[in-house]
Amino acid sequence: MNSANKEMVESAFGTARPTTDAAAASPLANNLADLLTHEDVDRARDRWRVTRARGGQARAAGLGKLPLFWLLVGPGVLVFLGENDAPSMLSYSATGSRFGVGFFIPFVIFTFLMGLVVQEMTVRLGAVTHRGHAELIFDRFGRFWGLFSIGDLILGNFLTLVTEFIGIRAGLGFFGVRPVIAVAIGLAVVFVAITTGRYWTWERITLALAIFNGLFVPAALLARPHWQAVGHALWSWMPLPHGSGSEILLLLLANIGATVTPWMIFFQQSAVVDKGIQPRDISAGRLDTLVGAVLAAAFGIAAILATVPLFHHGIDASRFEAAQFAEALEPWIGHAGAALFALGIFESGIVAAIAISTSSAYAFGEVLRTGHSLNRPVREAWPFYSILLGSACAAAALVLIPHAPLVFIVLIVNVIAVLAMPPALAFLLLLVNDRDVMGEHVNRAWENVTGVTVTVLLICAGIGFGLATVFPHWLAP
Amino acid sequence: MKSGKAADDGNVGKARPSTDHLSEPNLKDPHVILSLLEADQTVAAKQRMRFGRRNLSFGAKALLWGLRVYVVAMLVLVVISVVRAIHSVP
Numbered sequence: 001m002n003s004a005n006k007e008m009v010e011s012a013f014g015t016a017r018p019t020t021d022a023a024a025a026s027p028l029a030n031n032l033a034d035l036l037t038h039e040d041v042d043r044a045r046d047r048w049r050v051t052r053a054r055g056g057q058a059r060a061a062g063l064g065k066l067p068l069f070w071l072l073v074g075p076g077v078l079v080f081l082g083e084n085d086a087p088s089m090l091s092y093s094a095t096g097s098r099f100g101v102g103f104f105i106p107f108v109i110f111t112f113l114m115g116l117v118v119q120e121m122t123v124r125l126g127a128v129t130h131r132g133h134a135e136l137i138f139d140r141f142g143r144f145w146g147l148f149s150i151g152d153l154i155l156g157n158f159l160t161l162v163t164e165f166i167g168i169r170a171g172l173g174f175f176g177v178r179p180v181i182a183v184a185i186g187l188a189v190v191f192v193a194i195t196t197g198r199y200w201t202w203e204r205i206t207l208a209l210a211i212f213n214g215l216f217v218p219a220a221l222l223a224r225p226h227w228q229a230v231g232h233a234l235w236s237w238m239p240l241p242h243g244s245g246s247e248i249l250l251l252l253l254a255n256i257g258a259t260v261t262p263w264m265i266f267f268q269q270s271a272v273v274d275k276g277i278q279p280r281d282i283s284a285g286r287l288d289t290l291v292g293a294v295l296a297a298a299f300g301i302a303a304i305l306a307t308v309p310l311f312h313h314g315i316d317a318s319r320f321e322a323a324q325f326a327e328a329l330e331p332w333i334g335h336a337g338a339a340l341f342a343l344g345i346f347e348s349g350i351v352a353a354i355a356i357s358t359s360s361a362y363a364f365g366e367v368l369r370t371g372h373s374l375n376r377p378v379r380e381a382w383p384f385y386s387i388l389l390g391s392a393c394a395a396a397a398l399v400l401i402p403h404a405p406l407v408f409i410v411l412i413v414n415v416i417a418v419l420a421m422p423p424a425l426a427f428l429l430l431l432v433n434d435r436d437v438m439g440e441h442v443n444r445a446w447e448n449v450t451g452v453t454v455t456v457l458l459i460c461a462g463i464g465f466g467l468a469t470v471f472p473h474w475l476a477p
Numbered sequence: 478m479k480s481g482k483a484a485d486d487g488n489v490g491k492a493r494p495s496t497d498h499l500s501e502p503n504l505k506d507p508h509v510i511l512s513l514l515e516a517d518q519t520v521a522a523k524q525r526m527r528f529g530r531r532n533l534s535f536g537a538k539a540l541l542w543g544l545r546v547y548v549v550a551m552l553v554l555v556v557i558s559v560v561r562a563i564h565s566v567p
Contacts, residue, residue, distance in 0.1 A: 035521045036507055043518065044510040048502045051513065130518050131528070139528040141541075148545060278515055371520075412559050419551040423544040430537060437528060462551050469554040472561075 042375035043276040046071070046200055050281070069288075072281055074203045075126075075271035076289030078355055079119060079264050080112075080296035081210035085160070085352030086167020086345055087413050088258030089216070089303050093325045095251050096307035097317035101229045102239040104255065105301055109234075111259035112297040114454045116289060118425065121432045121443070121451065122265050123285035126272030128441045133269040135366035137427050140434065149427060150363055152420040157263050157360045159413045161395035164353040166406055169399055170323040171346025174339065182346075183396045190354050190392045194385060199274045199374040210351045213299045215344035220302035222337035223309050223329075230305070246468045250415070253461055257414030258300065260458070262424040263359045270362035274373050279441065306333065306341060353392055361388035419462045425455045 053068040095104045122133065129136060134153070138146035165183055172182035193205045232238065241248045268289075277285055307325060309332035310317050317325065326342040333341070358374070364387045365372020371381030378385050398404055429451050432443045443451065502509050511519070517526050533541070 035519070036510055037520045040510055040514065040519045040521075041504050044504060044513040045502070047513040048504075129528070130515065130523065136528065140531045141533070142530055145541060152548065276514070276518065278518075369524075412555050415555055415558075416552070419555065420548060423541070423548055426540055426544055434531060436531070459547065462547070465558075466551055466554045469558045469561075 037371075038377060038380060039371070039373045039375040042198060042200070043274075046276050047278075069284060072275075072277070072284035073288045073291065074207060074275055075268045075277075076119065076123070076285065076287075077292035077295065078203065078206055078210060078271065078351075079268040080115065080289070080292030081213045081299070082267070082352045082355035083115070083259060083261060083264055084213050084296045084299055084348055085164055085258075085356075086170075086349040087160070087163045087254075087410060088300070089345055089348050090167070090325075090410070091251065091254035091258050091414060092300050092303035093307040094317060095255060096304035097310035097315065097325070098243075098247070098251065099241045100308050100311035101226065101305070102233050103237050103241055104251070104304060105230060105233040106237050107252070108255060108259075108300050108304065109297050111256050112293045112300075114256075114457070115259040115264070116293045117447070117450045117454055118260055118428065119264060119268055119289045119293075120286055121428055121447070122269040123272055123277070123289060124282055124438065124441050125428075125431055126269040127277045127279050127282050127285060128438055130273050132273055132362055132366040132372070133266045133428075133431075134363040136269075136431055136437070138367055140431065140437065141427065145427075146367065149423065150367055152423065153262050153266055153363055154360060156261065156413075156416055156420050157356050158391060158395060159409050159416065160261075160263065161353060161356050161360075161391060162398050162406070162409050163413050164349040164356065165396045165399040166410060167345050167349030168353065171326075171342045171344075171349060174323045174326045174342035180400060183399055186350055186353055187392060187396050189350050190357060191389065193354050194358075194374065194388055195378070197375070197377045202374045203271075203275070206351060206354050209347060209354075212347040213296070213344065213351070214302075215340045215347060216299050216302035216306055219329075219333060219337050219340040219344065220305035222333040222340075223306050225305045225308065246472065249464055249468050253418050253465055254414040256458065256461055257417040259296075260421055260454070261417035262420050263356055263417075265424055265428055266363050267355055267359035270359070270366070270372070274362075274375065282441070303344070306337070309333065353395075357388045357392040357395075360391050361385070415465065418458060419465075421458050422455050422462070425451065425458070429455070 050068065050071050053071055092108070125131075125133070125136065131139070134146070134150055137149050141149075165186055168186040169179045169182045172185065173179065177185075189209070193202050196202050196205070241251075272285060307317070307329065310325075310328055313332070315328055317328065323342060323345070326338040326345070329341060330338040361384050362372050365381070365384040368383065370383045372384045373381065376384065399406065429443070429448065432438060432451075433448065435442050502513070504510055517523055
């Protein structure tokens with residue numbers, strides 16, 4: 001037992017320790033049990049499984065570290081596949097249909113490398129502090145800066161959540177499902193996932209859904225990509241995109257916003273805490289994040305490749321919504337390919353809706369100092385679950401309002417994500433360099449260099465967007 | 478304020494004789510639960526032990542204010558850009 005827990009035990013009933021079941025059932029133990037919550041018990045159960053997997057039984061069975069990785073995988077894969085959401089897949093599709101195979105293929109990999117650098121820091125922060133990102137910002141920087149930070153998050157999250165329901169509606173719309181039914185299905189999935197009262201179950205359900213992000217891979221294969229051109233693009237970043245500078249800049253920003261966003265920082269750190277990850281699990285957390293980044297990059301590139309036929313046939317997809325991409329692709333990748341594409345958009349909306357509404361709920365719970373764990377039953381953490389489900393319901397309702405400015409929201413959501421990212425990164429970098437918080441796990445020099453580089457790149461991208469807005473003729477063809 | 482955190486990490490996971498050999502831990506025993514969790518991983522410990530405010534240097538304050546102004550300015554430009562885009566739709 002570690003020192004602080006020992007102190008808690010002793011302050012509850014002296015130094016005597018029950019060692020048998022009978023002793024554990026004694027009144028003294030009941031006092032101590034009063035200090036523990038359902039959340040603690042569930043987390044301890046998860047930790048025991050990790051301890052057992054480390055214990056060597058799995059290795060003796062010839063499974064190596066696979067069982068341990070199975071237990072610790074989750075937040076990293078979820079955050080990256082969650083970020084391969086409806087507007088992101090729409091951005092990739094627009095990129096493929098507008099510019100074909102070329103510069104943007106390696107660029108997408110580059111953006112995921114940036115995302116990997118950022119998300120790795122959240123793993124360390126969560127594992128070492130056992131606190132969510134919003135809680136740490138409020139604790140270390142105070143209410144003033146905390147409110148700014150949470151304001152950016154909540155605005156961005158809500159707008160993004162709306163676009164997820166647009167994706168859900170559009171994806172199922174391809175199959176003739178009415179919007180109200182499609183949105184209801186989306187809400188039902190979110191509801192089922194959160195009512196398990198267990199982080200582990202929620203995580204496994206969401207992971208199982210997230211893996212269907214891979215539907216873009218068979219859709220891409222049906223588009224018969226020119227692999228030699230893909231290989232050449234990966235190696236040379238060529239051909240460069242041609243055309244309107246402002247359009248290229250917008251797609252650059254949209255592709256960056258498809259990979260690095262504030263909600264990812266808040267979500268992964270809170271999920272790491274809720275999962276009960278400890279400092280000794282950081283390596284596994286890094287692997288989890290790497291696997292998530294690789295899968296998401298592969299599926300994002302698949303979405304680009306799937307829509308390349310539209311580029312080759314000169315079809316203007318600049319104003320396409322998700323279902324229109326699937327319909328437009330049907331002549332070239334067949335009905336099955338188009339259906340896979342539409343299902344992929346539906347899936348990306350569902351998983352992101354779950355992850356983003358959970359991210360908002362975690363942040364609210366941390367700031368309001370109320371229960372904020374998926375290990376808590378609804379009666380113990382009803383504000384947390386109310387925010388989670390309420391934000392999803394509000395976004396879903398907005399999508400169903402006739403003449404709601406949905407195009408407006410889709411246009412700005414990824415751009416806002418990129419613009420709000422530098423302050424979020426600044427808080428993240430200040431926290432991971434805070435020795436009082438991180439101890440020996442503070443950032444090393446090269447991690448700071450990469451973190452600052454990512455921040456500067458994002459600021460430059462934002463300034464480029466600003467200049468293009470103020471001087472629209474500057475980037476005209 | 479949390480201190481000596483790194484020193485605690487080394488102990489976690491070593492002192493777990495009550496659970497390692499069991500097929501299922503007795504999670505009715507609070508001691509078993511506490512032995513599986515880190516010092517400040519229980520809800521009660523987290524409520525009791527909070528990180529204090531840090532003193533922000535002038536540079537850090539300037540950075541945060543600069544980024545705040547940047548975000549507000551950029552959001553204004555986003556609105557301008559989107560209004561233009563919507564008006565350009567035939």
